[in-house]
Structures are given as C-alpha cells and as structure tokens.
Amino acid sequence: MLAGETLAAMRAERLVFARVNLSVTPGEALLLRGPNGAGKSTLIRMLAGLLRPVMGRVLWDGSDIREDLGAHAGRVAMLGHQDAVKPALSVAGNLELFSQGGMEQVTAALVAMGLDRLTDLPGRLLSAGQKRRLALARLAVRHAGLWLLDEPTLGLDDASIQRLGLLLARHLTAGGMVVAATHVDLPLPSCRVLRLGS
Amino acid sequence: MFGRLVQRELVMAFRHGADTLAALLFFLIAGSLFPLAIGPSPEVLGKIAPGIVWVCALLAAILPLDRVFGADFEDGTLDQLLLSGMAPALITLAKATAHWLTTGLPLLLAAGPLAIMLRMPPAAVPVLLAGLLPGTLTLSILGTMGSAIVLGARRGGVLLPLLVLPLSVPVLIFGAAAADSTAQGLSARPELLLLGALLALALPLCSVAGGVSLRAAAEG
Numbered sequence: 230m231l232a233g234e235t236l237a238a239m240r241a242e243r244l245v246f247a248r249v250n251l252s253v254t255p256g257e258a259l260l261l262r263g264p265n266g267a268g269k270s271t272l273i274r275m276l277a278g279l280l281r282p283v284m285g286r287v288l289w290d291g292s293d294i295r296e297d298l299g300a301h302a303g304r305v306a307m308l309g310h311q312d313a314v315k316p317a318l319s320v321a322g323n324l325e326l327f328s329q330g331g332m333e334q335v336t337a338a339l340v341a342m343g344l345d346r347l348t349d350l351p352g353r354l355l356s357a358g359q360k361r362r363l364a365l366a367r368l369a370v371r372h373a374g375l376w377l378l379d380e381p382t383l384g385l386d387d388a389s390i391q392r393l394g395l396l397l398a399r400h401l402t403a404g405g406m407v408v409a410a411t412h413v414d415l416p417l418p419s420c421r422v423l424r425l426g427s
Numbered sequence: 428m429f430g431r432l433v434q435r436e437l438v439m440a441f442r443h444g445a446d447t448l449a450a451l452l453f454f455l456i457a458g459s460l461f462p463l464a465i466g467p468s469p470e471v472l473g474k475i476a477p478g479i480v481w482v483c484a485l486l487a488a489i490l491p492l493d494r495v496f497g498a499d500f501e502d503g504t505l506d507q508l509l510l511s512g513m514a515p516a517l518i519t520l521a522k523a524t525a526h527w528l529t530t531g532l533p534l535l536l537a538a539g540p541l542a543i544m545l546r547m548p549p550a551a552v553p554v555l556l557a558g559l560l561p562g563t564l565t566l567s568i569l570g571t572m573g574s575a576i577v578l579g580a581r582r583g584g585v586l587l588p589l590l591v592l593p594l595s596v597p598v599l600i601f602g603a604a605a606a607d608s609t610a611q612g613l614s615a616r617p618e619l620l621l622l623g624a625l626l627a628l629a630l631p632l633c634s635v636a637g638g639v640s641l642r643a644a645a646e647g
Contacts, residue, residue, distance in 0.1 A: 318439060327507065
C-alpha cells in the first residue's frame with residue numbers, strides 16, 4: 230500500500246502544496262484534482278520517487294521509498310507529461326526495452342491500446358494521440374503494482390478513452406493501484422478524489 | 428536490461444546515421460587540415476602526427492556528447508529509464524558503451540589511415556592505436572558523465588566541453604607520450620599501462636557520478 234505523510238513541495242522558493250496526506254490500497258484508484266499549478270504533476274513525480282519531498286515522506290507498506298529507490302522503481306509505472314516516444318524506433322521497438330514479459334506482452338499491450346496495426350511504424354509518423362496511446366501501452370508491459378498517470382486522457386479520442394478505461398479496470402481488478410492527475414473524469418467504476426490547491 | 432539499452436541506442440544511432448557519421452567526418456577533416464596549414468614536410472608532420480590524431484579524436488568524441496542524455500531528458504525517456512528499475516550508474520555505463528561503439532570505435536578504425544596520411548612512421552602506428560583503445564573508452568565514460576552533469580543547465584552544450592576537456596588532459600598526455608616513446612625507440616609500456624589505469628579508475632567513478640547526476644536532473 231502507498232501512503233503520503235504531510236508532503237510538501239517547493240518550486241523556485243514558492244510553496245506549491247503542504248501537509249498533503251494520502252493513501253492508496255490495492256485495487257483502489259485515487260484521482261488528483263485541482264487548478265493548473267496546484268502541484269498535481271509534482272505530487273505524481275514525488276510518488277514515483279523522482280522528486281524529493283521538501284517535507285514529509287512517501288511510504289510503501291510502511292517504509293520510506295527513499296531508502297531503496299531502485300526497489301520502488303520496480304513497483305511503479307509512470308505516464309508523465311511527455312510520451313517518451315523515440316521517433317527513430319518502431320512502435321514495438323519503443324516498448325521492447327521496458328517490457329518484462331518479452332514480445333508477447335508488447336503485442337498484447339499494443340492490442341489493448343488499439344495500436345496493433347501500427348507495430349512496425351516508426352514513432353515519428355505517429356499522431357499526438359497515437360503517441361499518447363503508445364505511452365499508455367508502456368504501462369501495460371511493466372509488472373508494476375502502482376500506476377502514476379499525469380493527464381492520461383490528453384489527446385485521446387473517445388474510443389481510446391474507452392480502451393484506457395478497460396486497461397485501468399483490468400489493472401485494478403488484479404489488485405493494482407492507480408493515482409491519476411486529471412481535469413476530466415476518467416472511465417473508472419469508483420475512485421476517491423484528492424483536491425489540491427484549495 | 429543493460430544489453431537491451433545498449434542495443435536500443437545502437438538501433439537509434441544506426442537510424443540517425445548522419446549524426447553518427449558526423450563525428451567521424453569531423454575527425455578526418457580536422458586531421459587533414461594540419462598538412463594544409465603546416466605544410467606537407469614529412470619530417471615535421473610525422474613528428475606531430477600522434478598529437479594531431481589524439482587532439483582530433485578528443486574533439487570528435489565530444490561532438491555528439493550533448494545528445495547522449497539531452498534528447499532523453501527533453502522527451503521524458505530519462506524518467507522512464509530511471510523508473511525501469513535499472514541502477515542509474517548502469518544507465519550511464521550503458522550509454523557510454525553505446526557512445527564508444529558509435530563514436531570511439533569508428534575513430535579507432537579511422538585513426539590508422541589518418542596517421543599514415545600524416546606521415547607517421549608505420550612502425551609507431553600500432554602503439555598509437557593501442558593507446559587510443561583505452562583512451563577512447565575513457566573519453567566515452569568521462570563524456571557520458573559530463574553529459575549527465577550538464578543536464579538541465581542553460582547552454583549545456585557550451586558547458587560540456589569546458590567540463591570534459593580539462594578532465595581528459597591526462598588521457599591526452601599519456602596517449603600522445605606513448606606514441607612519442609615509440610618514435611624515440613623507447614618502450615611505450617608504462618604509458619599504456621597508465622592509460623589502462625585511468626580507464627579502470629574512470630569506469631566506476633564516472634558511472635556512479637553520472638548516475639547521481641541523472642537523479643539530480645530528474646529532480647530539477
């Protein structure tokens with residue numbers, strides 16, 4: 230289980246948020262809401278262990294993630310602002326490095342995001358929405374318990390949002406956790422909401 | 428994971444062939460400017476040929492460095508690499524390996540012909556290459572560390588040579604000295620051993636320093 234204790238973040242000498250507490254248990258989804266600049270992305274990066282909190286701790290099963298960042302990295306799959314799609318690599322080639330289950334898993338993830346017909350296309354030919362879908366497919370090739378999503382629906386069409394919903398539902402049913410920063414409602418059966426910047 | 432990252436980098440370098448070839452062409456062109464500027468006299472050229480080859484190799488190896496981590500930092504791949512579970516020091520080492528295979532190795536292959544073109548005595552060429560092998564490896568790991576350190580800095584591209592060139596001075600000194608010793612009929616063994624020692628020192632230290640810099644860059 231993931232927990233945050235009295236977390237605070239600074240950006241250029243300015244306090245972004247403080248005293249944020251949260252907890253996520255297996256099979257549960259937490260949505261981060263709040264206006265632009267409220268620190269949703271900052272909190273996502275903090276939970277991933279990429280950003281050090283200026284105050285407070287992020288806990289995994291009771292122990293601070295900063296004690297073993299490598300182990301935490303193995304539990305986390307993150308979808309950031311940027312899609313991290315390499316223009317020179319094919320759609321499948323982009324996922325290969327991150328796959329923990331070989332090519333079969335890459336194919337399954339591409340099918341789940343409706344990219345299976347573009348497998349051999351180089352990344353530079355993808356549209357913005359297709360790149361986003363490829364970045365989402367990267368989540369599915371990792372055996373990670375915790376998914377951290379920063380605006381996952383950005384640039385997605387309706388059909389892709391449905392696919393994302395299925396992907397999230399499958400992850401949650403399997404006992405996974407989701408923390409998502411979003412401005413629009415995600416297609417999730419149930420979730421808790423944490424408001425930042427209010 | 429290490430092997431897959433190196434392989435991925437190689438595929439990308441192959442697809443961006445022009446970028447990869449640029450360092451090699453720079454090496455050959457910069458090297459062939461010297462006879463034009465100094466004059467074609469074999470005595471003078473042959474004497475300074477090892478120095479020319481070494482300086483040109485050093486500058487050519489630095490050319491593609493700002494893209495080693497720069498592109499990954501800008502497009503979000505660096506975050507994904509850090510979250511892949513691979514130790515940051517290993518990421519640095521994998522990137523350095525790919526840099527050497529795409530830059531150091533071609534330079535090593537081109538150095539022989541360039542040295543002969545500069546009228547270096549053929550007997551001294553094997554020693555020059557024997558020095559360039561650990562030398563280019565050391566430059567790759569030093570440069571990759573530098574590339575990680577300047578991530579996120581404004582004008583990182585300018586800062587990078589200022590950081591890496593002074594650090595590579597020992598490599599340059601022992602590398603050129605090895606070739607010189609042979610030309611004077613002495614054994615180049617001490618210099619070559621020192622180059623090996625520099626590599627053995629740089630590999631772990633620069634990997635760890637580069638890994639720490641990658642984490643710091645992700646925090647920025």
